Amino acid sequence: MFKKFILTLVARQKQSKTINVSRRKLMALSHIKTLPSYHKYLKELQELRIIKYTPSYHPGYKSEVELL
DSSP states (O other), X not given: OHHHHHXXXXXXXXXXSEEEEOHHHXXXXXXXXXXXXXXXXXXXXXHTTXXXXXXXXXXXXXXXXXXX
């Protein structure tokens, strides 16, 4: 389900493989309530080599997700 929302964001941003995401928006769209769950799903998708996640540690910049 989490992957579905990442793909939805790709379609919305009209980019081919790389999108910028905010944790808050992604959690709301995918109905994830807790930070541990959010990080668990991101980790699983990275381990399955579905995405490459590059976090932004600056509150004003979005993180980057690349579809592999």
